[in-house]
Amino acid sequence: MQIRMTHITALVLRAIGDGYRYGFDIMDATGLASGTVYPALRRIERAGLLRSRWEAATAALDSGRPRRRLYELTAEGRRSLAAAESRLADARRFLSGRLASERGR
Amino acid sequence: MVGGGQAPRGGHRRGWLARAIILASSFLVPREERDAWCEEWHAELDTRLIEGEAGLLRRASGAPLDAWLMRRRGVRMTGLGKDVRWAVRALLRTPSFTLTAVCTLGLGAGAITALFSVVNGVLRQPLPYPEPDRLVRVEGAGSTGFRLQVSRPDWRDWNEAQTSFTGIASYLPLTTETALGGSQPARFRVRRVSANFFDVLGVSALRGRTFGEGESGRSPTAAAVLSWGAWQRLYGGRSDLGTLRLDVLGEAHTVIGVMPRDFEFVEPTDVWVLHEREAVWEVRFWPTFGAFARLRPGSTMAMAAADMNVVAGQGRKTWGDRTMAVSVVLSPLRESMVAAVRGTLLTLFAAAGFVMLVACANVASALLARGLARAGDLAVRRAVGATRGRLVRELLIESAMLALAGGTAGMVVARAGLAVVRVTGSGLVPRLDDVRLAGGVALFALLVSGMATILFGLAPAFASSSVRSISSTIRSIGRGRRTAWSGLVAVEVAAATSLLVGTGLLVRSVMAIRGESLGWNTRDAYVVEVSLPPSLYADGPSRIRFERRLHSELASVPGVTAVGATTRLPLEPSQDGAPAYTPETGWDNAVYSGFRVVDPTYFEAMGIPLIEGRTFDASDTQDMPDVAIVTESMARKLWPGEDPIGKRVRHNHDLGNRNEWLTVVGVSGDVRHWALEAGGQHELYTPYTQRGEQSSTMMYIVRAADGARGIASAVHDRAARIDPQVPVSIRTMDDRLAVTYRNRTFALVLLGAFAAVAAILALIGTAGVVSYAVERRRREIGIRVALGARPARLLLGTQASALGPAIAGTAVGMLAALFLARAISSLLWGVTTSDPITQAGVALMLVLAVSVASAVPALRTLRVQPADVMRNEG
Numbered sequence: 001m002q003i004r005m006t007h008i009t010a011l012v013l014r015a016i017g018d019g020y021r022y023g024f025d026i027m028d029a030t031g032l033a034s035g036t037v038y039p040a041l042r043r044i045e046r047a048g049l050l051r052s053r054w055e056a057a058t059a060a061l062d063s064g065r066p067r068r069r070l071y072e073l074t075a076e077g078r079r080s081l082a083a084a085e086s087r088l089a090d091a092r093r094f095l096s097g098r099l100a101s102e103r104g105r
Numbered sequence: 106m107v108g109g110g111q112a113p114r115g116g117h118r119r120g121w122l123a124r125a126i127i128l129a130s131s132f133l134v135p136r137e138e139r140d141a142w143c144e145e146w147h148a149e150l151d152t153r154l155i156e157g158e159a160g161l162l163r164r165a166s167g168a169p170l171d172a173w174l175m176r177r178r179g180v181r182m183t184g185l186g187k188d189v190r191w192a193v194r195a196l197l198r199t200p201s202f203t204l205t206a207v208c209t210l211g212l213g214a215g216a217i218t219a220l221f222s223v224v225n226g227v228l229r230q231p232l233p234y235p236e237p238d239r240l241v242r243v244e245g246a247g248s249t250g251f252r253l254q255v256s257r258p259d260w261r262d263w264n265e266a267q268t269s270f271t272g273i274a275s276y277l278p279l280t281t282e283t284a285l286g287g288s289q290p291a292r293f294r295v296r297r298v299s300a301n302f303f304d305v306l307g308v309s310a311l312r313g314r315t316f317g318e319g320e321s322g323r324s325p326t327a328a329a330v331l332s333w334g335a336w337q338r339l340y341g342g343r344s345d346l347g348t349l350r351l352d353v354l355g356e357a358h359t360v361i362g363v364m365p366r367d368f369e370f371v372e373p374t375d376v377w378v379l380h381e382r383e384a385v386w387e388v389r390f391w392p393t394f395g396a397f398a399r400l401r402p403g404s405t406m407a408m409a410a411a412d413m414n415v416v417a418g419q420g421r422k423t424w425g426d427r428t429m430a431v432s433v434v435l436s437p438l439r440e441s442m443v444a445a446v447r448g449t450l451l452t453l454f455a456a457a458g459f460v461m462l463v464a465c466a467n468v469a470s471a472l473l474a475r476g477l478a479r480a481g482d483l484a485v486r487r488a489v490g491a492t493r494g495r496l497v498r499e500l501l502i503e504s505a506m507l508a509l510a511g512g513t514a515g516m517v518v519a520r521a522g523l524a525v526v527r528v529t530g531s532g533l534v535p536r537l538d539d540v541r542l543a544g545g546v547a548l549f550a551l552l553v554s555g556m557a558t559i560l561f562g563l564a565p566a567f568a569s570s571s572v573r574s575i576s577s578t579i580r581s582i583g584r585g586r587r588t589a590w591s592g593l594v595a596v597e598v599a600a601a602t603s604l605l606v607g608t609g610l611l612v613r614s615v616m617a618i619r620g621e622s623l624g625w626n627t628r629d630a631y632v633v634e635v636s637l638p639p640s641l642y643a644d645g646p647s648r649i650r651f652e653r654r655l656h657s658e659l660a661s662v663p664g665v666t667a668v669g670a671t672t673r674l675p676l677e678p679s680q681d682g683a684p685a686y687t688p689e690t691g692w693d694n695a696v697y698s699g700f701r702v703v704d705p706t707y708f709e710a711m712g713i714p715l716i717e718g719r720t721f722d723a724s725d726t727q728d729m730p731d732v733a734i735v736t737e738s739m740a741r742k743l744w745p746g747e748d749p750i751g752k753r754v755r756h757n758h759d760l761g762n763r764n765e766w767l768t769v770v771g772v773s774g775d776v777r778h779w780a781l782e783a784g785g786q787h788e789l790y791t792p793y794t795q796r797g798e799q800s801s802t803m804m805y806i807v808r809a810a811d812g813a814r815g816i817a818s819a820v821h822d823r824a825a826r827i828d829p830q831v832p833v834s835i836r837t838m839d840d841r842l843a844v845t846y847r848n849r850t851f852a853l854v855l856l857g858a859f860a861a862v863a864a865i866l867a868l869i870g871t872a873g874v875v876s877y878a879v880e881r882r883r884r885e886i887g888i889r890v891a892l893g894a895r896p897a898r899l900l901l902g903t904q905a906s907a908l909g910p911a912i913a914g915t916a917v918g919m920l921a922a923l924f925l926a927r928a929i930s931s932l933l934w935g936v937t938t939s940d941p942i943t944q945a946g947v948a949l950m951l952v953l954a955v956s957v958a959s960a961v962p963a964l965r966t967l968r969v970q971p972a973d974v975m976r977n978e979g
Contacts, residue, residue, distance in 0.1 A: 024149045024164060035167025039174045065155050066148040069141075 003047035049077035123165035210511025213464025215518020226540030245430030269409035297380035313362030329358035355639025504562030508555035602918025617935030624776030626712030669710025683757035718771030876962035
């Protein structure tokens, strides 16, 4: 399934790539609202860029909290994130170059 | 499912609202994914709770959206969508049932929605003026307590002396006048008002201004305020108001303002002018003005009433019997505006409720029957493992779909019903144009119909709750709902009975009134109305010249047999009345009498008999003694046992003009001038040749020979020949009189429609019940036929299942009809509220109709073949 690499998608992928693995943590990392993050997670998972699983119950019990669903990037997710970031870097370079040349004129 | 057991108790309390949101949202999630979805959300929430985070509500606020998107995403049909599709399919498989149920619910819901919208818009909505609750109707009360309007001198005194109001405004009934000023002469609806009229209402002009304080009768130029419609029609919406002139009521008026498009007071009006410019109304003993006031801030109705009674008492002390108002009565303006139609509207609303009741009962019994037909089906499904919840859910959705479709049909019916109310009630029910379909009640109607369908639609699911043999399930359902069915038939017939009796009483009232002699002949008569612009016809002689020419032109139209003229047609609204007295009776024993100016041939053209003396003739000129003709009952009242010819009489309406004693030259037959219901009314006629300057509006009664055609166009031609500046209107007498029947026609049309719908639905319902009774008893009938039972007995036996409840319903309906009749008693005439003929007629008709309606399906009894029944038994 194809997915459009939107701003939100990129933010969520980056957050997971940076190790934020739970829904609410991703909200905190990206600053997006729950009504944005969760639908985005479902969408991206369906597109195959994410994979979700329940953490081990024992781990959860040890820290005295219920087990949570955690999200990880798939290989394709990592590729997509890298592609998006390199495109973004290109764009940034292009824009700043353009601005610099304009400023110099 | 949620592993939040370790969370501190305080945390649970804090997060309860967030939890509730998640729980509520979870029902949107497809069932297969619901548990996982819940666990994920709750786990995140609990973790944060344990960590002591605040603001969880904000976190949970995204749950509904997430759940909703989960639901929509599913490519395959999720639970609800599938059930809806199933329900629609099931309903479409039985199109006649579905169509009947939807139409029935639609009629009921539509009737009640339309009527509630009318009641809401007319009776409950505040008046469309600022602070409408502070507007108060001001009326006088006579010595015996009867309500009076206000005379101009009294109004002026009251307005100056009172301290409770920002002002008391006064106005006269609407009149139609010819106005010049636009591109061509036009007939205008003119309202004469006091200068503070608009200020008291609290409305200002859209363009220009309304009347100012200083704009009394004495200012040199007359001012007029136009309605938006008249401004557009007459002046094409020109903005240079100051230069616009309007020639009406004998004066050139400067247009000072245009009112907003939606402004209306009581009736649609074209132009407002000041009554203070006309001296004719300056008679204290002549209460013809309507009055209303606005409470000052801080003043209450009770305070104002006390204040006004002091003021009125003062006036009474000063003027004694020369004023008719002994005290003052205040009431909310809104209530007084709708007082005349309040009872009728509420009754019709109740009638619509009855229709709704019948509709619900009907659909309920149809659903019971449907349930019976499907009971076997359901029992099979139950037996092969469908849960009861599953079946309930399906039936619930099916019922809900039915109610929804019925409600939608109801909106269409309501829209059409509202149009009917607008047409039949126009001019009778105020503020009809403001009525909008009430969304709230549409929802209510939907809920009621939904409840009825769901309640009765679910019955089969509960009946099949335990696993039994299929046939025993069917039989047990059949038994249980026999009582329900009988009850439903009784309710339907009772509601239909009371509505039919109400309609019957109205029909008989209208027939009684129509059969009553009005005192004149309305057949084959036309009324030609002319308003002479006073600027073109300023004096009596010029008007009399015009009237003579028009008279002879009209008389020469082929097919016309007689022509007569009067200032005012009997029975039309705004009849003028005032006290009349003789030298012998004096003021103290004056009689209240109408006043008319007529021409010599009026009596002949109207077909009013002359009892004694002579009619007016050419000798009654301006320089001859003033003469009058009185009605028979008035002559008897003023001069009992004496010959009235040659006696002298004075009429208050005449005061503003000459204030002469009039000599009675003739006595005419009585005419119903004021109301259809009241006979023997006093009326005084004066000749046009002596009082022609009284009125610029004349009505010509044109009597045509049988079958005469083309009168209307000939009349227009002839009038245009005399003066193209003077437009005329022509209508048949019956057409004009229709106005006076309007309150009854309005109630009759709507109540009749409701009664018809209720009766038809009740008959359909009865037929349905009998039809299923036959179905239910097939086996028994088959056995009895096999044993040699007589067909007639079997027929009666099945019919009895409907006839019994129907007769009981009729009896209950008769009792309910007594209350209904009391509610519409003001519209009844010539019949009592418990009129036995109407009651017996309706009862007989209904029982007959029920017999026929139940006979049709009962005939199927005769076709039951014993062999078929035995073969199907199993």
